[in-house]
Amino acid sequence: MSSENSSFDSLLELEESIAGKPGGPWVTSSNNAQLSLVAISLALTFGIAGGMLDILPNGFYELVAKAESEGASPLYAQIYGAISATAIIFAWWVTLTALIKWTPGKTLTNALLGISTAWIAVLAVRGLSHFVLVEADWDVVWANRVLLVVGQQMTEQMTQAPGSESCIAVSNCYGINQNWRLWWILYPSFAILASAYGTIAEKPARFLVPFTALCGVLMLIAWVPSEINYHSIVPITNLLKALVVGYLAFGSSYYYCSISEEYKANRLRSYIAIGAVITFFYAIMIMNPPELVKDLAVLLGGTPAQGMREAIIAGDVVPSTLDKLAGDGIEASQWGGLFVNLIVATAGCVLGFGIGVVLAFGRQSDQPFFSVPSVALIELVRSGPLICWLWFAVFLMPDMMDPFYNAEDIMRMLLMFGIFGGCYIAEVLRGGLQAVDSGQKEAALALGLSPFQTKMQVELPNAVRTTLPSIVSVFIGLWKDTTLLFIINILDFFKLAKDLPATDLRFLGNFLEPLYVTALVFWVFAFYLSRVSMKIEKGLGLVREGGGEAA
Secondary structure, X not given: OHHHHHXXXXXXXXXXXXXXXXXXXXXXXXXXHHHHHHHHHHHHHHHHHHHHHOOOOOOHHHHHHHHHHOOOOHHHHHHHHHHHHHHHHHHHHHHHHHHHOOHHHOOHHHHHHHHHHHHHHHHHHHHHHHHHHHHOOOHHHHOXXXXXXXXXXXXXXXXXXXXXXXXXXXXXXXXXXOOHHHHHHHHHHHXXXXXXXXXXXXXXXXXHHHHHXXXXXXXXXXXXXXXXXXXXXXXXXXXXXXXXXXXXXXXXXXXXXHHOOHHHHHHHHHHHHHHHHHHHHHHHHHHOOOHHHHHHHHHOOOOOHHHHHXXXXXXXXXXXXXXXXXXXXXXXXXXXXXXXXXXXHHHHHHHHHHHHHHHHHHHHOOOHHHHHHHHHHHHHHHOOOHHXXXXXXXXXXXXXXXXXXXXXXXXXXXXXXXXXXXXXXXXXXXXXXXXXXXXXXXXXXXXXXXXXXXXXXXXXXXXXXXXXXXXXXXXXXXXXXXXXXXXXXXXXXXXXXXXXXXXXXXXXOOOHHHHHHHHHHHHHHHHHHHHHHXXXXXXXXXXXXXXXXXX
């Protein structure tokens, strides 16, 4: 009984925060709950029956019938009706509560704001859900799902190779399947991600359930046979392997941290962080290996796949992974899709953090040899927008790098994102370094630590702890800024999504659907980064006021 009372008290508290406090003289403590039940009952009736009462907005049944008449499937019509009816019920609940309890008489502004906001939400929810479930034709995205993830050139490497659904006859095949490189990147990435979660002292289900659900959704997307031009068994098998790798990595990390002391767990976390950085450079290397790696593959028995190209396309030879590793990789100019955004954003975070640490300490140095160049670079880069520096990387950076390294456009973008992110992170870290208590530095020197050890083991960890939210904000900004790559004609996720309607005559005019998907994907990654940041802050004791001392 007490739990029911507490639940109702919470409902009344929510009601007052939205619709305002009761202002009618007929509202008393004894009938307040009954009046709320009346408002809820009427709201449910109006939200479900709705237009059947003629004078009210459409309800659930009428919304479903209208959606089906406009061409929506019965399932989509039911979902649209349920979402819209929920918003309408909420709006009626706020409105009827305000009228029955006459909250405008007590708090006019709060009541009017709550009612207007509720009905504006109805218009927004109904409009968006109607577009998503009734109007939109999502085939334009579904038919090009592989293209959006890896880009045109890498898609051809997969779909135009022998064994693909597109290569019905040998004469149609002209590629060597190189998508194994993506799976070799996915395995260590899943291992690092799962290991990092394993070091957190939480229930395993909090990671394993969403991780399994994510892999299940990816496998479902790969398996659905509509608009498919590849053998679905290949990505499904590789996703299952990646899932197993994630399970093993999480289990090992979780078990080790559960039986070890805290300092050992912290040491494992540092190793995982180093492994994440190595994985980034490994991903770039495996996509287009240097000659040293190719020579090593030949030494181990591999034969360059490009030398057997005609025999492979004819179906006479099936190259091994070692043969493909010994042959040519995928040039950076052939990268595309979401893969490009992820690799560039990761460069901005990984390289940017390293550059930011160097610049932050350099700016604080007493030696002009370190401080002047650091200040000059930080102020120069921060004084201009990112798009200007991307154009600089396209037109001017090749002349600066040619004597040393002939980098392709995407590689120069990686470097520029790293420099740009590093300059902003340097200023964030500088604020954290200035907040480090001088007593800690003196204690470190008294213990015999060198100035370098003091900076890396005392000052930097404390600065990162206190500035973590700002650092993550920079990372999220860099992730969203990768959409600027389409301006310089790099086939990133946003540019491919924008151009999808031109891929088929069936999709002409369907330009909103890909943009909605793009917005959703970028929001999901940004939201995930923010949640990871909050989890780390909680572990460091920085959620509540005074957490700095706890950390």
